[in-house]
Amino acid sequence: GSDLLQQERNQSNLDVDKLAEFLFTKECLDRQDKLLNILRAEKVFDKSQNYFNGRNERILDALSRAKRLRQLSVQHAWTQEEYQMANELISEPTPYGLHASMFLVTLRDQGTPEQHNLFLEKAQKYEYIGCYAQTELGHGSNVRGLETTATWNQEDRTFILHSPHLTASKWWIGSLGRTANYAVVMAQLKINSKSYGPHPFVVQIRDLKTHEPLENVHVGDIGPKFGYNTMDNGFLLLNRVKVPHVNMLARFSSVDPQTGKYLRPSSPSLVYGTLTYVRSTIVMQAGSVLARGVTIATRYCAVRRQFQDRDAEGSDTGEDQVLNYTMVQIRLLPLLAATFALHFTGKGMMVLYQENQKRMAGDAGKASDTDRGAGPEELHPGTDLLADLHATSCGLKALASTTAAEGLEVCRRACGGHGYSSFSGIGSWYADYLPTTTWEGDNYMLTQQVARYLLKSARSVLQGTAADNDTTRILHHFLARQDMGAAFDVLTSDTDLVAAFAWRTAFLTFEALKHRDDDKKSWNSLLVDFWRLSTAHSQYLVVKNFHAALDDPMTKSSLDPETLSLLHKLFRLHALHTLEREASEFFASAATTVRQIQLAHTKAVMKLLEEIRPHAVRLVDAWRFPDWQLDSSLGRYDGKVYEDMFYRASELNPLNQVTFDPYPDSGILVRKDER
Amino acid sequence: GSDLLQQERNQSNLDVDKLAEFLFTKECLDRQDKLLNILRAEKVFDKSQNYFNGRNERILDALSRAKRLRQLSVQHAWTQEEYQMANELISEPTPYGLHASMFLVTLRDQGTPEQHNLFLEKAQKYEYIGCYAQTELGHGSNVRGLETTATWNQEDRTFILHSPHLTASKWWIGSLGRTANYAVVMAQLKINSKSYGPHPFVVQIRDLKTHEPLENVHVGDIGPKFGYNTMDNGFLLLNRVKVPHVNMLARFSSVDPQTGKYLRPSSPSLVYGTLTYVRSTIVMQAGSVLARGVTIATRYCAVRRQFQDRDAEGSDTGEDQVLNYTMVQIRLLPLLAATFALHFTGKGMMVLYQENQKRMAGDAGKASDTDRGAGPEELHPGTDLLADLHATSCGLKALASTTAAEGLEVCRRACGGHGYSSFSGIGSWYADYLPTTTWEGDNYMLTQQVARYLLKSARSVLQGTAADNDTTRILHHFLARQDMGAAFDVLTSDTDLVAAFAWRTAFLTFEALKHRDDDKKSWNSLLVDFWRLSTAHSQYLVVKNFHAALDDPMTKSSLDPETLSLLHKLFRLHALHTLEREASEFFASAATTVRQIQLAHTKAVMKLLEEIRPHAVRLVDAWRFPDWQLDSSLGRYDGKVYEDMFYRASELNPLNQVTFDPYPDSGILVRKDER
Ligand SMILES: Cc1cc2nc3c(=O)[nH]c(=O)nc-3n(C[C@H](O)[C@H](O)[C@H](O)COP(=O)(O)OP(=O)(O)OC[C@H]3O[C@@H](n4cnc5c(N)ncnc54)[C@H](O)[C@@H]3O)c2cc1C
Ligand SMILES: Cc1cc2nc3c(=O)[nH]c(=O)nc-3n(C[C@H](O)[C@H](O)[C@H](O)COP(=O)(O)OP(=O)(O)OC[C@H]3O[C@@H](n4cnc5c(N)ncnc54)[C@H](O)[C@@H]3O)c2cc1C
Structure with a gap:
């Protein structure tokens, strides 16, 4: 295992530290190291029995960890951010969770x-x-x-x-x-x-x-x-x-x-703001949540070897790393790209949110209704800019958390049988993350709010009463050009690629509007269309944000050209792979031709996989998850996968202290219990 | 809850018993009742603490249940089938599992x-x-x-x-x-x-x-x-x-x-046969595995009410059952249709398998290689009919187990927050089922075998050396017609609908063949295409089998016209919903036009949801899962969802016997433990 990961790290010259600092800032990474040392030194945070314990033991452990963490937080005078980061390193919900977040915040x-x-x-x-x-x-x-x-x-x-x-x-x-x-x-x-x-x-x-x-x-x-x-x-x-x-x-x-x-x-719009803030956080975190799974699966698939490549020359080269199989790549590398896409999108939203908060500070908000999870057509966002941000945050929350949750399961399954072991570290992480798709607005429900906003915007555009924002601009653009057609050059131009996503959103918006306003279809009969519309729009936003992040002068000055070019490949992989998966809507809206989609697959996506493949391990390294946080045999930084699996199974596993009596007719169940 | 389910059952006149007997035979259902009574009478099979126990307790319970089951099996002289059925009612893997299946069978x-x-x-x-x-x-x-x-x-x-x-x-x-x-x-x-x-x-x-x-x-x-x-x-x-x-x-x-x-x-082809048999079983079981989740989610979504329908007349009608929302229907009803599709496909395969076994009994098989999970291009199935069945079974095993596993998670999420509770009964069932996607051939790996077989068949068709079977027939047909185009009337003709799926398989097969044989692309570079090809082919087989089952004179004579017509709607929902999801391949192969796909959505699928909706609860009733087997608060036959959730949480939950000390600075963790 170790050799293989070393070899992976040798074959790429991506500057991991620089990328990590760009993503998280040096200050933040240092803080993480500092906290990690504190936590590792305390016996109460020892994770070695986590996977073995049942619920009653686990929750008591979690309580004592929560208590100790609070003590440490006082002792070291941690900021809210530091406390939060320590919790992330521990990586389990604790009984103090809702006190520290919702209770204090609500008060x-x-x-x-x-x-x-x-x-x-x-x-x-x-x-x-x-x-x-x-x-x-x-x-x-x-x-x-x-x-x-x-x-x-x-x-x-x-x-x-x-x-x-x-x-x-x-x-x-x-x-x-x-x-x-x-x-x-x-x-x-x-x-x-x-x-x-x-x-x-x-x-x-x-x-x-x-x-x-x-x-x-x-x-x-x-x-x-x-x-x-x-x-x-x-x-x-x-x-x-x-x-x-x-x-x-x-x-x-x-x-x-x-x-x-x-x-x-x-001033209800302030509450409105909180919700937007919480959802922006979910988007941002979704990138890192998914990155954990991608880190584990990528490292493991670089260590795992299975079968010889039949087409390869020379037959005693040993077995192939499974990461070399394109069928493994197509599962993992687009997810790797998605981690960055979500990270930049979350960041972008945070910035917008903060700008808005400033603007609003003086201004009494005009939004009329603020309950989270209000019913269909019950929410009437005000006409201020926040409405756009709010709708954006709903759609993106749904898309991001679904992407992360489902992506984690793809990562787990990519690890084959060993992915099913608790020691993979993916299963429990996935299971703990899953409710994010349901809380803060059920992901399916949220899509109604996005659709409602887009319909409203479309009506205002048609009536000529629209405010100027990104959403109304793409709707205007579509109206102006729809008869000419689009002819986006998605294969070579990045701006065209982003524009194709915008076009699809606009097309679906006006389709839905026609159904609702002209055909007078019931709201309920259109929910499926709304869900697709919201997904399409949110995908557009992610693609746009990823593109904007790379286009940002700050980015260009912070990163060396090679790293930039690699991120650019990830951007293209993300966008083109999404385009391919959603092909039918791109045809139907005439944003692309059938031929372009086929080429996107054969010429672009498959080629990008090949180009990104050598850098995969270094790219996940840049997410900088300490082994202690991952708690995964498969995702170890040093690649000692099998040794660690064996150690945990044979040394840490309490069940091996119990000797069964296996015979159906004996009245005894356990012959010996040495726990 | 009870009223709502009663109302559901009143609004449909589907003959549940008749359908159940058609699906499983009366004999089989009676046997299930008999076994259920025996099991329920034994304290050792009591399930009430299952969701609360940790691994060590659970496995010891499972061992004592396995022992007792073996004793009962001897005492009542159960057949293998009865023993298996009892295990299914208990619904948990037991430490005797591999003894009873693989060890005995291998010996x-x-x-x-x-x-x-x-x-x-x-x-x-x-x-x-x-x-x-x-x-x-x-x-x-x-x-x-x-x-x-x-x-x-x-x-x-x-x-x-x-x-x-x-x-x-x-x-x-x-x-x-x-x-x-x-x-x-x-x-x-x-x-x-x-x-x-x-x-x-x-x-x-x-x-x-x-x-x-x-x-x-x-x-x-x-x-x-x-x-x-x-x-x-x-x-x-x-x-x-x-x-x-x-x-x-x-x-x-x-x-x-x-x-x-x-x-x-x-005589390796006999082993070959066993593998085919095991995979056919997985296909057949996949229908019932998924049906459990669909039963739970359908019943719960009929009991769950949330929001008023804004478009509905009269505003004090109370809240809507969430099963009335089309966004819930589009998630559940196609899965309901899939349960039947998989059931009939599994049955169809079993019949084919048994016919083949008979034919082979005298005949020394000609297949050359039989290891399960052999490497890419290492398996060279013989030219006998079994090769077709073998490839079929690989592709269908992958499609069916993926459909069931992923479908269960869709069912769980459709239940909103309560789906996340262990008491939903879906989560643990899903988690236990999941390895089926990995064992007996990893689902991604298996698709290579299907592709290999289809490429081989295509080559033999081109060379004029092909045996006559369904696969070669659809390839021939495609070659004969490809220049004329297809023009399938998928919206009104069932045979055209099936033919459109066959056309897509043939199109993708010849595309892949071109890449491999003409463009000399490497095997590895084509894995993604192979996976799509295998999926397309397997979807065709399911659609074909479902259609054939309904067309069978036996079916027509066993069921009343109303039930038949309802099953026919499920067939169409299954086929058209699949077509819609995979739209781009249907366009690309010119099997359908873009317009047809749009109509399939707006005119057909959405309408079918509406037509099937009133019968949903009775349809899941026909799967005849006893409450004892489901062990689900949400899926109870009587609809007493909330009462059962509350009972389990407050009466059965051992954690409520433990009083925490919550304060960070107290050294005590537990103030009182009354377990
Ligand atoms: C719960 C459970 C119970 C089991 N019970 C038994 C048992 O009783 N007896 C027993 O013998 N085994 C058992 N198994 C093992 C099981 O059969 C294997 O896990 C399964 O065969 C998959 O093999 P693997 O884990 O080595 O996956 P790998 O082959 O290592 O696959 C890892 C990844 O690489 C990909 N991959 C590998 N090779 C290729 C290729 N050539 N081309 C493209 N992609 C490739 C796979 O798709 C996968 O994503 C069990 C497994 C589980 C999870
Ligand atoms: C682990 C966990 C922790 C939680 N923590 C807290 C907490 O601390 N505090 C708190 O107050 N809550 C908490 N919740 C509750 C959470 O906020 C709710 O579960 C969530 O809001 C979803 O609501 P629901 O469960 O009622 O789903 P429902 O609204 O009942 O949804 C059921 C199904 O119906 C569909 N549906 C419902 N209405 C419509 C409609 N109008 N149109 C179309 N489809 C519809 C949904 O999409 C879903 O599929 C938690 C939940 C979980 C799982």
Whole structure:
């Protein structure tokens, strides 16, 4: 194994350090090293039994790690970023997960200064440990359908929180099951029998001393899951639990304690912003999530040898590295390209987001509705620039997380049988990542929001009332040229390649608009078209962002020409492979001819695989995952795959301390147990 | 939930019992009921803690279930089929798995009568418990590359089995880790330093009394996996272990004990047959494997309600069942159609296989090479009919198991957040099924064999030396018509629809042939084309088989016209949805026009979804999975989804007996443990 990886690293002169620094900054890589050393020195973070342990052991381990991490964080005065990075190195969800993300953030963003005093300060000190309880057994995507009620009581100025049915039970709430003593509970606000929709309430659920549930609170862990088993996702039933007026988070809307009058949200577009921010993070992370799988599979497929190449000259050259088979390359290298594509896209979105936040700081937002996961056609984004960013973030979140999740399984399967072993390190990572396709907006649902936005934009373009932004520009362009046709030179011109993606989006947008506005088709009957439209648009955005990143003068000045040219090949592989997979929409929209697609395959994609192949190992090296983080026999930096598999199986595996009695008629099951 | 499923069942008059009997026979369904009653009565088969237990508990439970099942099998004198069916109801791999399948079968098929006496009889009585040890740490697909040696020793007429390197360690061997006391070991036969390739040897590995490994045998469990954790897949290193002459399984090839001369295989095509049989079984099972997921997701999506349909009249009709959303239908209903398509295809293959076996019984096979997973271009199937069936079985195994595995994940995700809970019953089923895409020939590797066969057939067609079979007929037809073009009426004629799939296969075959024979492209450079070709061909076979099954007079006489018409709609949905997904190859081959594909979507597929939708629940009911088998909160026959989720989480979940201490600075982790 070691020789082969050495050989791989010798055959390419890609400057790994330089690329890594360009991707992550030197500062960030140094920080990672520093943190890694701290974590490795602590026995509690030892990973060697992770794959063997059952859920009960794992979650307790995760709790003690979470505690220790918090201590270290205080001790070393880590920033939020450092704390986050340490968590990523540990690479397992912990029972503090939702406290550290959603609970603190919600208190901060949606609380008034008084509420910060009252709740946030204690929460920051981990005296209050909390969670974000929105989803119920009966409702997830449809937040408006939540059944938990918070009824205003003018007499004693309290709210009564209540779960009227079994389906009103909060469900899936991270950190709630066994850990949290507080929760932000989303409940239907009711004043004088009138409903005002879901609002956030701070509710204490467990005794701060005994950690037993308070009276009228029925709370617990929802049980094992496909992954995420180091987290205690929980349920919560409230039986007329009273909280004071101050427990309704009141930054955006509130109830006047004197009159019981409901006060309208003041600046919803800020919340809107948070959602956009969270989704941008998911896009950015998707690149690195996928890169873990690609790193493992690429290294392993360079070490794994199987069969001799029958066409090769000389027959005693030994077996071929499976990474040399084009059928392995076509599975892995486009994913390798996708990791960079997603990375640059996420970065691009973050920049846009931050620009917008600045612009908005003074400006009271004009967006009208902000609930995540609102129903079809219920969300009417304001006309400001944020609307474009919001739609973008929905579509990209869906595309990026689907790409990462499904890509990880492709990586796992590319490793053949050994990919199925826990020691591959891909399976558990995949299983833990999978819910990202469902939370923060189910990926299928999100596509409706993108379509709605595109339809709206198209209508405004047709009416001549459109704001000027990238989306309206591509729609305009299409309208101006559709009768002439396109004739994009996708095989040689990069800008034409990007333009072909834009053309397809525009074509599908106007098709959908025709169905909806002219043919008067029902919204439901068009969901499949909308999903395709959203996917097409998001693919365009990724291709555009990747292209823009390489075109950026900053990039050109930071990287040497060879690295740049390699990244450029990855860009082309990503775009052309996507084009090939989605060929029929490119034909149908007349963005390309059938012949071009065939050539894209035979002349371009297959050739790019060959050109990128020698650099594959160095390219994954540039993602800079420490072995400790990957925890993978197959993905080891030194290539000692088989030694590590054997060591884990024979030395670390507790089952080998148990001697079975295998005979059907003996009453004994275990003859010896030396664990 | 109950009301909604009742309503679903009322709105369709599909005769569920009749369809079920047609699919499985009444006898078979009665047998299932009988077995179910026996199993449910035994405490050892209680499933209620399965999802909560860790690997060590689960595998011990599985062992005691395997033992009890064996006892019941003896007690009730079950047939092999009944034993198999009971295992399917239990639905988890057990440590006896490989004994009952591969070990017994190999001894039976590859042993001489003397060897049957010596090994098979004891194995049938579970005195010898065995496994099939072929794969090694370093070699899986490439069986010829195995490193374990069996060296013939003329002096004392023994073989010495040896693992020369770490990578020679047997690996992945089911039932070997902790259970087996015997193994069939595939090893490179060496006589006088000459190598004769891999051959099967019977090797005792553990003491029959103490169950401790014998001297010079290093054996153990390989550790946890993505799924399949109730099975002890094992490793095995042999340090010059001696076995007598009789331990080489000698039905097909042998060593003359007097002279040490190697005796050539007599009738390899019989082994060839076994492989075909195993793969046909995988195809047939794939339908039912997938049907489990489709049953769960369909029932749940009929119970789950989320959002109101904005276009619907009357606004207080309550929320919509998510099964009404076309975006859910397009994910589930084509999979429902695929379950039937795979079922009929598997059945069709079995029939062909059995006919062939009969024909071959007298006939010495002419196939030349029979190792499963042989290398590229190494397998030269004989020219007999079996070659067609063999290639068919390779391609279909790959397509069917990929469809089932990936379809299960689509079903899981269609259930939204709750799909991620273990209680959905899909996740663990998926995880256990997944290796089917890798074993019995890695799905990507198998496609090379299909392509090789099709290229060969095309060459023989061009040379006018082709045998007459379905494959050569479609190639002939294409050659005769390619200049005229096709003009298939895929939207109204079923035979044209099937013919369009055949046309695409033929087109891709001749394209690939041109690349290989005229352009002299390397085998490796064409693997991606081969994979597509094999997929296209296999899709054709499934469409053809589904069509033939409905056209069969037996079918027509067994089913009422309404059921037939519904199955016919499923056929069309399956074929047209596949056509749409693979649109670009249908254009490129000129089998259809772009316009036809667009119409296939808007006019046909979307309409079929609507027509099939009301019958969805009854259609899955016809698969007749007992609740006990599904072990799913979401898939319950009675629709009591939420009640069951809540019950399992709050009553069965042991984690809720543990009270955490959540504070970072307290040294205590657990305050109370009442488990
Ligand atoms: C591991 C995990 C952790 C979580 N953590 C939290 C947490 O900490 N706090 C919290 O509040 N929540 C949490 N959630 C819940 C999560 O946010 C929801 O599961 C998610 O919003 C999806 O909602 P749902 O499960 O109700 O899906 P549903 O809305 O029920 O969707 C079911 C199916 O119907 C489809 N569908 C639904 N409506 C439509 C429509 N209008 N049109 C077309 N198709 C439709 C969906 O695409 C899906 O296929 C978590 C979930 C998971 C899995
Ligand atoms: C759960 C489980 C149970 C098993 N049980 C048993 C058992 O009981 N007994 C037993 O003997 N074995 C068993 N196996 C082993 C199984 O048969 C092998 O894993 C399988 O044959 C694949 O071989 P491999 O793992 O060596 O994959 P490899 O051949 O190493 O494949 C690795 C990758 O390279 C690709 N590749 C390899 N060669 C080529 C080529 N020439 N062209 C193109 N691509 C190529 C593959 O597609 C794959 O992506 C089991 C495996 C699993 C996962």
